[in-house]
Amino acid sequence: MKIKNICCLGAGYVGGPTMSVIALKCPEIKVTVVDLNENRIAAWNNEDLEKLPVYEPGLAEVVREARNRNLFFSTDADSAIEAADMIFIAVNTPTKTYGEGKGMAADLKFVELCARQIAKVAKSDKIIVEKSTLPVRTAETLQTILDRTGNGFKFEVLSNPEFLAEGTAVNDLLNADRVLIGGKQTENGQRAIQSLVDIYAHWLSPKQILTTNVWSSELSKLTANAFLAQRISSINALSALCEVTEADVDEVANAIGTDSRIGSKFLKASVGFGGSCFQKDILNLVYLCRYFNLPEVADYWEQVIVLNDYQKYRFAKKIISSLFNTVSDKKITFLGWAFKKDTNDTRESAAIYVAEHLIEDGAAIHVFDPKVSEVKIKADMKYLWELKGLSDHKIELKLKQIFVYNTPAEAMDQAHAVAVLTEWDEFKGYDWEKIYSNMYKPAFVFDGRNILDVKKLTAIGFEVKGIGKG
Ligand code: NAD
Ligand code: UDX
Numbered sequence: 001m002k003i004k005n006i007c008c009l010g011a012g013y014v015g016g017p018t019m020s021v022i023a024l025k026c027p028e029i030k031v032t033v034v035d036l037n038e039n040r041i042a043a044w045n046n047e048d049l050e051k052l053p054v055y056e057p058g059l060a061e062v063v064r065e066a067r068n069r070n071l072f073f074s075t076d077a078d079s080a081i082e083a084a085d086m087i088f089i090a091v092n093t094p095t096k097t098y099g100e101g102k103g104m105a106a107d108l109k110f111v112e113l114c115a116r117q118i119a120k121v122a123k124s125d126k127i128i129v130e131k132s133t134l135p136v137r138t139a140e141t142l143q144t145i146l147d148r149t150g151n152g153f154k155f156e157v158l159s160n161p162e163f164l165a166e167g168t169a170v171n172d173l174l175n176a177d178r179v180l181i182g183g184k185q186t187e188n189g190q191r192a193i194q195s196l197v198d199i200y201a202h203w204l205s206p207k208q209i210l211t212t213n214v215w216s217s218e219l220s221k222l223t224a225n226a227f228l229a230q231r232i233s234s235i236n237a238l239s240a241l242c243e244v245t246e247a248d249v250d251e252v253a254n255a256i257g258t259d260s261r262i263g264s265k266f267l268k269a270s271v272g273f274g275g276s277c278f279q280k281d282i283l284n285l286v287y288l289c290r291y292f293n294l295p296e297v298a299d300y301w302e303q304v305i306v307l308n309d310y311q312k313y314r315f316a317k318k319i320i321s322s323l324f325n326t327v328s329d330k331k332i333t334f335l336g337w338a339f340k341k342d343t344n345d346t347r348e349s350a351a352i353y354v355a356e357h358l359i360e361d362g363a364a365i366h367v368f369d370p371k372v373s374e375v376k377i378k379a380d381m382k383y384l385w386e387l388k389g390l391s392d393h394k395i396e397l398k399l400k401q402i403f404v405y406n407t408p409a410e411a412m413d414q415a416h417a418v419a420v421l422t423e424w425d426e427f428k429g430y431d432w433e434k435i436y437s438n439m440y441k442p443a444f445v446f447d448g449r450n451i452l453d454v455k456k457l458t459a460i461g462f463e464v465k466g467i468g469k470g
Contacts, residue, residue: 001127001195003029007084009114011035011044011073013169013276013345014131014162015090016054020062021173023071025202032072032080044073055344055371058170081121086195089114089142090131090162095280097387104287106135106280115142119150127192130159133281135288136219139182156192158183159214161221166275167342174203180210182217222285226301229278231266233307239269239468240314249468250450269468271354271421271448272311274339276347279305312350315419316357318465319446323417328362331440333415335408336422336449337369337377344371350448351421352380359401366403368411370424374404409435417444423451436460 008019011033023031035041043053045067049060063071074080081087091110096102111132118128128146130139139157146155159182164172179200183193193211200209212220239249249269257264273279282304289298320327339349346352355365359381367377378399385395405411408427412418412435420427428451436443445457447466457464 001085001191003086003127003195003199005029005084006031006086006088007077007080008033008088008090008131009035009077009081009117010088010090010092010110010132011037011040011053012090012092013054013166014164015088016044016052017056017059017062017164017169018090018131018162018173019088020059020066020071021170022199023066023069024062026199027066027070029199030070030072030083031066032074032084034074034077034080036075036077038075041073041075054169055342056167056169057342062170077117078121081118082123084126085124086127086129087118088129088131088160092276093132093134093280094276095283101287104283104290106133106284106287108134108138108141111138111142112145115145116149118155119146119148122150122153122155125154126156127195128155128157129196130157130218131162133161133221133225133277133284134159134218135284136215136222138218139214154188156184156188157214158192158196159217160196161217163221163224166345167340176204176208178208178210179204180212180217180220182212182214185213222281222288225277225281226285226304228266229273229282229308230301230304232268232270232273232278233304233311235267235269236272236311236467237307239311242468243470246470247468248470252468269450270311270350270423271315271467272308272350274347274349274351276345279308279348309353312353313357315350315446315448315467316354319354319358319417319419319444320361322444322446322463322465326361327358327416330363330416331366331414332358332363333412333418334365334367335369335411335418335420335427336424337367337372337380338422338424341422341424344376346372346376346380349380349421352384354419354421354448355381355402356384359398362401364401364403366405366411366415368405368408369422370426377404378402409438413438414440415443416440417446419446420449420451423449428452432457432462433460436462 006029008015015033019031019033040053093106096105096107139159143157181193181196183189197209235253242249253267256262257267282301286298286302334351337351338346382395442463444463450466454464
């Protein structure tokens with residue numbers, strides 16, 4: 001079946017960029033991205049491309065070319081669903097914060113709502129593509145809802161998990177290592193797979209397009225994220241050992257990474273991984289393993305999260321102990337709040353948890369991030385404290401310990417310590433001599449990303465502490 005009309009439910013970090021690239025590369029296909037969030041859609045339609053809701057290098061150019069040609073952003077989901085031959089579901093699947101599976105399982109309520117809406121509105125057969133990251137066997141649930149609540153039309157459910165990383169989304173989409181498409185092993189299933197293969201074949205070669213059964217595809221996404229996060233927790237675990245033995249974690253990473261069986265990527269020790277995916281997807285994997293009565297497997301993967309929490313806590317503890325065992329009323333400057341560079345996304349950012357520990361110890365946290373606003377930073381902390389059950393009054397008081405700036409100089413002026421939480425390139429090029437002269441002495445730098453020139457900073461007079469450096 002030749003696809004002429006695509007609808008995508010969810011205009012977030014995945015739906016927005018993936019559909020923009022599909023529209024760019026397939027000008028003969030009309031692509032409509034819809035969302036319940038009116039503000040988000042308005043931002044996608046903003047004339048000023050600087051104001052798109054997702055910041056990704058190269059994305060504005062893609063949107064400029066395709067938007068209002070064959071790429072449309074709308075809140076009218078029903079019309080878009082009705083017109084589409086193929087519907088992508090790219091809605092959020094966060095960790096459940098209530099009820100059965102709270103804190104572990106993926107919350108599939110948004111996905112289920114999509115299936116019910118599609119079934120209700122559809123007036124023809126459709127291919128439904130799971131783009132969201134979902135527990136293995138979710139396609140079965142979707143199929144049941146579509147078949148039982150629909151109006152007798154045929155729905156073919158495919159799994160097509162997204163592997164893009166934020167900050168490099170456009171490049172990852174244009175030059176994907178692979179795309180993965182899972183479908184039923186029936187004639188209709190294979191035909192549906194082929195329709196999606198034909199879309200990606202506009203810019204990817206056949207060997208970059210893998211096809212599998214639905215369950216393998218669903219599980220491969222959780223597995224990929226678990227393996228990637230596991231590498232970070234492994235090197236972070238070793239960073240703690242490096243700090244007490246004078247081994248250097250970057251040297252160790254380089255030494256093992258040059259073994260082609262290990263490979264060099266994802267071995268950068270850090271203050272801990274963040275982002276909306278790793279923790280959520282591993283917790284989901286752990287939950288699934290427990291559900292299928294595989295406790296040893298569950299415990300194995302859970303350690304990746306345990307170690308990551310330890311790493312964030314260890315970083316905060318190091319700041320407190322270095323500053324003579326108290327940060328009460330001290331100005332600690334955070335360079336960076338985003339969970340990694342080149343994105344405005346802060347979900348599960350290590351900065352949030354490090355800030356929490358330090359604020360608990362009485363610190364004043366002064367933040368500068370090139371892409372993250374004060375509103376977002378305060379909302380992140382408020383959300384965490386609400387989840388922990390703090391009263392409104394307590395939250396108000398704690399929020400008074402956070403200050404956000406538009407320039408790095410103001411953020412670091414008269415600081416007791418600077419902590420690098422995100423690896424933004426611009427931090428490396430700052431005038432560190434000037435920063436030093438405006439800080440309390442001894443002036444501490446805690447480099448949670450190992451990006452700064454330690455020799456240079458030490459020569460200026462800073463006390464520098466990196467991750468995994470003796
Ligand atoms: P997001 O929160 O940025 O976007 C999801 C959007 O879906 C929101 O704007 C929300 O309003 C909208 N939505 C919810 N229910 C809806 C409905 N019924 N109809 C229309 N819109 C609806 O989330 P995201 O980061 O884009 O992630 C989406 C999915 O992709 C998740 O399952 C995630 O695990 C997966 N994923 C994310 C990344 C990433 O880097 N962010 C990478 C790969 C996979
Ligand atoms: C991840 C996966 O990489 C991507 O394939 C999937 O689709 C979504 O989840 P993302 O979370 O956007 O992507 O970014 P990623 O580059 O994986 O970084 C995740 C976190 O790990 C960041 O906080 C990053 O700073 C940290 N990280 C990454 C390290 O600490 N060390 C590394 O070596 C690599």
